[in-house]
Amino acid sequence: xxxxxxxxxxxxxxxxxxxxxxxxxxxxxxxxxxxxxxxxxxxxxxxxxxxxxxxxxxxxxxxxxxxxxxxxxxxxxxxxxxxxxxxxxxxxxxxxxxxxxxxxxxxxxxxxxx
Numbered sequence: 001x002x003x004x005x006x007x008x009x010x011x012x013x014x015x016x017x018x019x020x021x022x023x024x025x026x027x028x029x030x031x032x033x034x035x036x037x038x039x040x041x042x043x044x045x046x047x048x049x050x051x052x053x054x055x056x057x058x059x060x061x062x063x064x065x066x067x068x069x070x071x072x073x074x075x076x077x078x079x080x081x082x083x084x085x086x087x088x089x090x091x092x093x094x095x096x097x098x099x100x101x102x103x104x105x106x107x108x109x110x111x112x113x114x
Contacts, residue, residue, distance in 0.1 A: 003029075003093070006021065007084070021086040023075065026076070026086040043071070045074055046074075048114060049114070051111055052112050053110075054110060057110040063107065065107055077098075
């Protein structure tokens with residue numbers, strides 16, 4: 001719910017607050033506002049999250065994506081095959097479908113913060 005409140009906030013590289021977010025900044029901010037501490041970077045989130053089979057993901061789980069040949073993007077699962085994320089420069093925090101052609105190919109794994 002906290003991440004959804006950020007819809008429309010601009011992407012900002014290194015951003016971790018309501019004036020602008022990058023992907024891992026949105027995750028960290030959302031969890032922090034909910035009272036849970038998680039790492040700041042996508043790679044640290046990857047290391048920190050317990051892998052979850054795609055059939056068992058639930059709202060709040062992290063979704064990791066391979067963008068431009070490397071694991072470099074993270075979003076928050078909402079349920080019903082949708083996730084919220086801060087996509088890239090020039091875009092805003094938005095909701096996407098995990099079944100979209102782009103994201104279904106880029107998806108690596110889900111993880112649940114420990």
